Amino acid sequence: HDPGERPGPVPSEQERHPRLVEQPVPLVEVPEYLDRYGEFLPEIHFQDLTYSPDFPTDARVATILYERATGVRPNGVIVLDPVSMAALLRLTGPVAIDGYPGPLGADAATDFFLRGQYGAYASEADREEALAATALAVVDHLATNRLPSPLTIAEVLGPPARERHLAIWSPASREAALWQDLGVSGAFVVAPGEDVLSVVAQNAANNKSDPYLVRSVTYDVTPDPATGRVKGTITVEVRNTTPTSGLPDAVIGSNDRGYPPGTSVLYLSVYTGLPVTAARLDGREEIGRAHV
Numbered sequence: 001h002d003p004g005e006r007p008g009p010v011p012s013e014q015e016r017h018p019r020l021v022e023q024p025v026p027l028v029e030v031p032e033y034l035d036r037y038g039e040f041l042p043e044i045h046f047q048d049l050t051y052s053p054d055f056p057t058d059a060r061v062a063t064i065l066y067e068r069a070t071g072v073r074p075n076g077v078i079v080l081d082p083v084s085m086a087a088l089l090r091l092t093g094p095v096a097i098d099g100y101p102g103p104l105g106a107d108a109a110t111d112f113f114l115r116g117q118y119g120a121y122a123s124e125a126d127r128e129e130a131l132a133a134t135a136l137a138v139v140d141h142l143a144t145n146r147l148p149s150p151l152t153i154a155e156v157l158g159p160p161a162r163e164r165h166l167a168i169w170s171p172a173s174r175e176a177a178l179w180q181d182l183g184v185s186g187a188f189v190v191a192p193g194e195d196v197l198s199v200v201a202q203n204a205a206n207n208k209s210d211p212y213l214v215r216s217v218t219y220d221v222t223p224d225p226a227t228g229r230v231k232g233t234i235t236v237e238v239r240n241t242t243p244t245s246g247l248p249d250a251v252i253g254s255n256d257r258g259y260p261p262g263t264s265v266l267y268l269s270v271y272t273g274l275p276v277t278a279a280r281l282d283g284r285e286e287i288g289r290a291h292v
Contacts, residue, residue, distance in 0.1 A: 055186025
């Protein structure tokens with residue numbers, strides 16, 4: 001890519017990878033991922049495939065689908081989110097972005113990527129083109145300019161990496177071990193004999209209401225030293241503060257699914273290293289499948 005060249009319009013998913021959309025094939029290579037998340041059709045919706053809290057699993061799915069669609073096997077996969085993009089902007093400095101008043105800097109980036117972008121553009125194509133141009137500008141700057149010292153890079157990228165806003169995967173075992181040692185593998189690792197808790201929510205309403213959800217997680221644990229048995233109760237509370245008006249349909253609508261404006265529909269997963277004996281929603285015996 002020529003850093004001085006303005007990228008053209010962002011093609012649709014079907015235009016980019018027609019075989020991915022027109023000839024979806026079940027992800028039989030990753031049965032556990034397919035069992036939990038297959039109903040979301042990641043074979044078609046490539047942009048949504050990071051469902052698993054284990055990033056190496058997501059990266060493997062991305063690699064399989066990308067190779068199916070293009071015939072090219074990626075050398076690795078990197079995931080960035082609004083928080084890590086803001087961190088990168090601390091290394092590059094502000095970048096110009098169409099539709100934004102002035103250069104976009106690190107302090108404003110997270111909120112812009114989470115909320116502001118949806119009201120800044122007249123069409124979805126304009127918004128996607130601007131975001132693609134922003135990502136290219138950041139990558140071009142990193143590739144073509146002198147980088148800060150390794151210490152500065154670690155100080156800037158370390159916090160988002162520890163909070164899983166940045167992850168890197170490689171199919172090569174030595175490289176994968178390096179990312180694991182550096183704490184950026186995004187692997188969901190549970191050591192033998194240890195407990196673990198992860199609460200993961202996917203948006204099933206086809207909107208962008210997630211920044212308006214307020215969530216609390218409480219984990220009450222009672223171990224028995226005599227037997228080694230552990231009894232615990234996990235309480236997850238989610239409050240939806242999404243406005244019902246005044247925001248673009250992409251944020252509060254439901255993409256023609258018929259939900260009232262501002263509706264949040266969550267696909268909630270609770271991962272624990274202990275056997276699950278019961279699950280309740282609003283006090284009612286529940287729900288779905290228990291994966292131990």
